[in-house]
Amino acid sequence: MEASSDTIPRKLLDWYDAHARDLPWRARPGTEAPDPYRVWLSEVMLQQTTVAAVRGYYAEFTRRWPTVEELAAAADEEVMAAWAGLGYYARARNLLACAREVAARGGEFPGTEEGLRALPGLGAYTAAAVAAIAFGRRAVVVDANVERVVARLFALDEPLPGGRAAIREKADAITPATRGGDFAQAMMDLGATVCTSRSPRCLLCPLAARCAARALGEPGRFPVKAPKKARPxxxxxxxxxxxxxxxxxxxxxxxxxxxxxxxxxxxxxxxxxxxxxxxxxxxxxxxxxxxxxxxxxxxxxxxxxxxxxxxxxxxxxxxxxxxxxxxxxxxxxxxxxxxxxxxxxxxxxxxx
DNA sequence: CACACGTGGAC
DNA sequence: TGTCCAAGTGT
Missing domain, CATH: 3.90.79.10 (Nucleoside Triphosphate Pyrophosphohydrolase)
Structure with a gap:
């Protein structure tokens, strides 16, 4: 009997319950509600940046500025200096602008993807991630991990960036109505630790039996990417x-x-x-x-x-x-x- | 859509 | 050593 497609989120969530990474910005399951400020801060820091690089900065920012109001009240130069070395400094400028907007509306982040998307520094990915992780909304969260997992799962070979629309469509199709935050983080954990860019560990993958790229025998071929330009x-x-x-x-x-x-x-x-x-x-x-x-x-x-x-x-x-x-x-x-x-x-x- | 925008780690 | 890559966004 053919398994129904909703076994993908269930298998993934079961795997996540057993193998979720213990990261400082994650709420302990069942013990506390996520803090939107910390979810947002970590998501902005993690844009195009590895977990290892973010850890120290996240610890320092939350130590110095435990709430969004305190961050909003900080001097520009203090925040920029604290961000030094993390890269993509527009993120730090937008971080402050965003904190001040949120502080101005009483210190509460918008609770919807649309409301979050309107804040500085929150694009499609981050707005969806914060809506799902901090507010439990169903949102289609697509980052580079999800792109890789989905492209492999369905053997989507249209080269990026053009192929993103098809990937998003499939990601939407497998996103469950509940546990949206866990599902998003499960996809990212899977991409970061199992369905890795190089040498994917298919033997450890909870979705291996349903993976089209694995069935083809070449999971590493997906996603296909356009060639890079030379660096002058x-x-x-x-x-x-x-x-x-x-x-x-x-x-x-x-x-x-x-x-x-x-x-x-x-x-x-x-x-x-x-x-x-x-x-x-x-x-x-x-x-x-x-x-x-x-x-x-x-x-x-x-x-x-x-x-x-x-x-x-x-x-x-x-x-x-x-x-x-x-x-x-x-x-x-x-x-x-x-x-x-x-x-x-x-x-x-x-x-x- | 294409490009600007940082950095450090892995292979 | 060179290349690719990482929880993308703004213009």
């Missing part, structure tokens, strides 16, 4: 200006690359791309070396120019701040500039 190389210079145990830091514009983050002054490599721009001083510059850093859509080779001087005050014209070297960790430099700072400190340290 860019060069630039950054400037380490040190005076009286302090270094000159600027704040980057609120939009675009590393927007809103503290940074070393640079030559405008982001727009010029050829490293020919000038620094904030005439010099003379010493050269501490190069920093290699790979972004999503280009690779950067950053030359680090160093000035150790007594002309500290001459920088007054440019907007920035003298930052004490012994508190550099607290500046919240994004990784590119944190690497440059390490290089500068090693270099100037040798000279001292």
């Amino acid at each position: 190389a860019r060069r630039g210079r950054a400037f380490w200006i040190e005076c009286d145990e302090r270094v000159w830091l600027v704040r980057r514009p609120g939009r675009g690359m590393l927007g809103g983050m503290r940074a070393l002054p640079d030559d405008g490599w982001h727009s010029r791309a050829d490293g020919s721009g000038e620094g904030p001083l005439d010099g003379p510059w010493g050269h501490a070396g190069k920093v290699a850093h790979v972004f999503t859509h280009f690779a950067l080779e950053l030359q680090l120019a160093v000035y150790l001087g007594d002309r500290c005050d001459s920088l007054g014209a440019e907007e920035g701040e003298w930052w004490p070297l012994d508190r550099l960790e607290e500046a919240g430099l994004p990784t590119l500039f944190a690497k440059a700072a390490r290089l500068a400190l090693a270099d100037t340290g040798e000279l001292a």
Whole structure:
């Protein structure tokens, strides 16, 4: 007898009850209601970011800002610095904007997918995930894990991104009316631990008997993806200006690359791309070396120019701040500039 | 739809 | 070493 299609969510939920990952942002089953603030915070942090990378940031954010009202009241620079190193800094800017909107409406998140979708930083995925996980709504939650699981389950071979519509349709079809949050998290856990991108562990999979890709003998072929574009190389210079145990830091514009983050002054490599721009001083510059850093859509080779001087005050014209070297960790430099700072400190340290 | 937008880990 | 990838969103 052919099993009915509703055995997919049931098998998956049974598996989840036995194998759910124990993650700090998950409510203990049956013991407490999920906190929408923590669900939302974790979901935003987890956008395009691994669980391992998020753990420490989640712990620190919830320690410093236990409620959405407290986060909403935080200074921009404190939140941006706390996000430093996690990447995709527009998330942090939207996080604050969202927290302030929610605080303005009394500290309660909207309880529907549509209401959540209207908040800054909540796209189709996050709105559905928070609606399902925090509010128990039925929502079709589709992230990269779900895409992979569903593409394999039904052997959908239309290349992404075009094939997303068909994947969503199937995901909708297998989403149960109840336990929507558990189902979404079960799909993601399955994708993260069993139905992995490389070397899927089909022998451990609760859905293996119903998996079309497995039946074809090649689960790894799905989902099919469009070829990636080449990543161009860019060069630039950054400037380490040190005076009286302090270094000159600027704040980057609120939009675009590393927007809103503290940074070393640079030559405008982001727009010029050829490293020919000038620094904030005439010099003379010493050269501490190069920093290699790979972004999503280009690779950067950053030359680090160093000035150790007594002309500290001459920088007054440019907007920035003298930052004490012994508190550099607290500046919240994004990784590119944190690497440059390490290089500068090693270099100037040798000279001292 | 295509592109901008970070980072670190796995293989 | 290079490539791919991760709980995507905004423009």
